[in-house]
Amino acid sequence: MATLYIKNMVCGRCIMVVQSELKKIDVQTENVTLGKVALKQELSDDQIKMLNENLLARGFEVIDDKKSQIIEGIKNVIIELVHYQDSETKNNLSDxxxxxxxxxxxxxxxxFSEVESTTIEKYFIAQKIEKVKELLGYDELSLSEIADSLNYSSVAYLSNQFKKVTGLTPSQFKQIKEDKRTPLDEV
Known part of the structure; x- marks a missing residue:
């Protein structure tokens, strides 16, 4: 069984697009998750070339460098933790x-620091702030509920971190009507 690592797979729709592109070139998969595809067979050179072209046209890229695969793995674990799981996990990010x-x-x-010129912690915080922006935009949860759902120790800590990253308080952010979110693959 072979594994492909794919850059910029950050959501369920990304997974569907990649699955669709693999199906077009007649490739069967075991499992497709954020940034990673487990294949049932090795790909031919022609399939690899066609897949690369098709994925590039849709904003994705097959990663064959080991270090880049690890970096993408770090990003995908963080994105999954922040955006797609109930944040009941109290384990340390490092663990x-x-x-x-x-x-x-x-x-x-x-x-991560060497390749991305930022720390894992700053990347994690940036993802959490994007999630806060999303939840503020929905206007369904109080700031206290948002802080709790993202494992912030207090509303004050969330607010301070939010202001440090965005330059705005959460209240100021909610008052601005234009779209202020950043796509996850650009955070």
């Missing part, structure tokens, strides 16, 4: 990443 990616956290942290 979660080490367990899921099977590497020492120091290695992951140093590699």
């Amino acid at each position: 979660i990443l080490s367990n899921k990616l099977q590497h020492d956290y120091n290695y992951l942290s140093n590699l």
Whole structure:
């Protein structure tokens, strides 16, 4: 069984697009998750070429470099944690990443900082702030409920972090009517 790592797969629709492109070139999969495709067979050179072209046209990219695969893995674990799971997990981010990616956290942290010019922690915070923006836009939860759902220790801490990242308080952010969110693959 072969595995493909794909850059910019950040949501369920991304998974559907990649599955569709694989189906077009007659490739069967075991499993498709954020950033990763488990194939039932190896791809021919022609299939790889066609898949690369089709995915690039849709904003995705097959990653064949090991370090880039690890970086994409870190991003996908964080995106999944923040945007697609109930945040009941009280484990440290470092433990979660080490367990899921099977590497020492120091290695992951140093590699991420070297390649991305930011820290894992700053990337995690940026993703959490994007989730806060999304939830504020829906206007269904109080700031206290948002803080709780994203495991912030207090509303004050969330508000301070939000202002540091966006330059606005959550209240000011809600008053601005235009779309202020950033696509997840651009965070």
